[in-house]
Amino acid sequence: MPRDLRDRPPAHHRSKPYNDPRKPGQKKPKSRPQEKDTSVSINDLKRRIRDVKRLLNRRDLPADARVTQERVLKxxxxxxxxxxxxxARSEMIRKYHFVRFLERKTATKHLNRLLRREKEARSEEMKETLARRIHSARVDLNYTIYFPLQEKYVSLYPKGSETKDEEEEGEEEEEVEEETEKEQKPAMWAVVEKAMEEGTLESLRDGVSGSTSIEEKTEKKRKEKKKKEEEEEKAASEEEDGFFE
Structure with a gap:
């Protein structure tokens, strides 16, 4: 047997040829860069605040430096x-995502069923009744979509109502719809209905009421809190001065 054949490794040890599925001339797709977490560390921010406050407590701090550091602190x-x-907003979205998804499916189903019945309606009385129900169903659907993401989601449907709607048909199903509409709606339902009229549903979902954003509300609360602390500190100082007089 020739030496070159004798030195060849067994067939099962030979490496198999690599078959590239891409067409000739097709470039290898670039790997998508991973998104970096740009969120700021809360502990880091707290540390910075402590450092600035410690600096502001120094009595020998120049006036111009104090003004600068107070701005930095704010x-x-x-x-x-x-x-x-x-x-907190991200946690609320994660926590109630599945509940909102299920209720959105239920609201969509109710709305589509009412729209089909509206096409089949003959009498004016039935059309008026269905128009009222359709409006309510549209608000229900928008409630599940545009409920403020930063708030705790309040369920729109009572427990087990979806199963009952699926099982009952005909007159029984109509009675269930009547009962559902008569039930007390969550307080946010009326807010969603008003936002539909004003065209501000997205602002409602994102936590913006009119022209006041969450950041502005937070800043207002912060100022009120700081003012209260200053008043308490001033009152305590006056009480102490009166004690030593």
Whole structure:
């Protein structure tokens, strides 16, 4: 046997040829860069706030430096509040995502069923009744979509109502719809209905009421809190001065 054949490895040890599925001349797709987490560390922000406050407690700090550091402190406190609000919002979205999904399916089903019945309606009385129900069903659907993401989601449908609607048909199903419409709606339902009229549903979902954003509300609360602390500190100081007189 020739030496070159004798030295060849067994067939099962030979490496198989690589078959590239891409067409000739087709470039290898670039790997998508992973998105970096640009969120700020809450602990880091708290540390910065402590450092600035420690610096402001120095009596020998120049006046111009004090003004600068007070601005820096306000910026850090605002950034901390915004970051905590952002994380709370993300947690609310994650927590209630599945509930909102199920209720959105239910609301869509109810609306589509009413729209089909509206096409089949003959009498004016029935058309008026269905028009009222369709409006309510549209608000229900928008409620599940545009309920403020940063707030705790309040369920629109009572427990087990979806199963009952699926099982009952005809007159029984109509009675269930009547009962559902007579039930007390969550407080946010009326807010969603008003937002539909004003065309501000997305602002409602994102936490913007009119022209006032979450950041502005947070800043207002922060100022009120700081003012209250200053008043308490001033009152305590006056009480202490009166004690030593």
């Amino acid at each position: 910026g850090h406190e605002r950034e901390l509040e915004q970051e905590m609000a952002r994380r």
